[in-house]
Amino acid sequence: MTPRPRRSGRLLVTLAVVMTLLIVVAPLVYIFARAFSEGWRVYADNILHPDTLHAIWLTSLVALIVVPVNIAFGIAAAWAVAKHRFWGRGILVTMIEIPFSISPIIAGICYLLLYGRQGLLGPWLREVDLQVMFALPGIVLVTMFVTAPFVAREVLPLMQAQGTDQEQAAVTLGASGWQVFRRVTLPNIKWALLYGAVLCTARAVGEFGGVSVVSGNIRGQTNTLPLHIELLFNDLNAVGAFAAASTLTLLALVALVLKAVLEGRRG
């Protein structure tokens, strides 16, 4: 049916495939090629190095704190915006999206100006002996800033499209607020919620710019996995850096597969 000549079509497809192979696939393949370039044993030694293991543990810990909090925030925001009408809804939606357009490094600077030694809350934090910067709380807070929109952005449009008829029917039939949410709303949004959580996790474990400002890069203490990659690279331990990077790459690939599966389910 298409009147377009076939040859130009095939040319465009070939061009698209070749360019993608060069710019997207090659960097992916290269990570594993270099990580295993000195064999399995070296790879295992690199991964099992105490500093690398600690970085993996710290990054997992940050994700374990940030992702559930982000899910709760995303659901609360979507419930407020999608199921109710009030003045300033548009502004609220824009505010939720703000972190998405702000460079993480700016987020890190904001946090340092607030919680750092010379920061606004610095003197008070010293008085109560609370270390936020260059410690776990700072890393968690910046990661929360950077990932704030991730779950809300996926759940909100879906909840808006589904309207409030089903929930209202449940309320009329005598269901409590939590019952309505658990029995009516949650089943409707579960795939979008999971999808948002996957994206949030991928972003949380990979955060670099913001975390590099607030972490202080203390080896074996406040070094997350992405920061550890940079440290190894600067140590001229390229194979070690690629080994550490391969774990994050694997996670990214898993996230992509989950994304494809969930997108199909979400319909």
Next chain:
Amino acid sequence: MTTATAPIRAKRVLPGFTLSLGTTLLYLVLIVLIPIAALILKGAQIGPAGFWAIVSSDRALAAFRVTLTAAAIATAFNAVYGLLMAWVLVRHDFPGKRILDALMDVPFALPTAVAGLSLTALFSANGWFGQVLHPMGVPVVYTVLGIALAMAFTSIPFVVRTVQPVLEDLDPALEQAAETLGATPWQSFTRVVFPAILPAWLAGCTTAFARSLGEFGAIVFIAGNLPGQTEIAALLAFIRLEEFDYNGAAAIALVLLGFALVLLVVSNILQSWAARHRGATR
């Protein structure tokens, strides 16, 4: 009148409004707004004269120039590549299409530091691509081109993912009509398809550009970070922090924040134009 509407409105309201809105506002204020306010407050403390002195220093100006130049190159690349990918993914069927489509999300899923590490090694003198490019006299690592490459990689999805849905909505019958009336495929693309996707394409380019200006993780690996030559604005702000020059860091961060907010507004305007445009051409 109020007695007539009040009961109806009360019936429409679902429970949990105060709790959910309260949680949302509290989180946004604590996590997002107060930290940003701290930056703006710091900027106010510096004062206009001090701010201008920092921002217009030679090193800062050079950093802004490098950042803007590289972001422009990266966006130009994605404007073409993103359009090509969107077109091919919507209008052509071929084996492996779904994989190609999924690959477009790699730059979002892959941590930027990992991307930066891999690109740097690929293009360095003994990497797969560097081995070819270096003898040809095209050094990529430690140049503005390398910065642009890192920016281009991390902002690949923006153009593809904004143009794709608009192309999917566009009725191929329009192009067929144009070609029946004697238009060449190229004419039907430039006169029929391109005007329809123009707002979305521009919106995608704007977000890609904004993302490139703020990119940091991928660039620190490949840039070489030579002041005045391959030092981007975000890195200069970072260096000022390490020197405990918080004023310097805050002033540069504020300029980047200003860019980001202006581009956010532009992209929102373009996106609402695209939405209206879509409604009209459907």
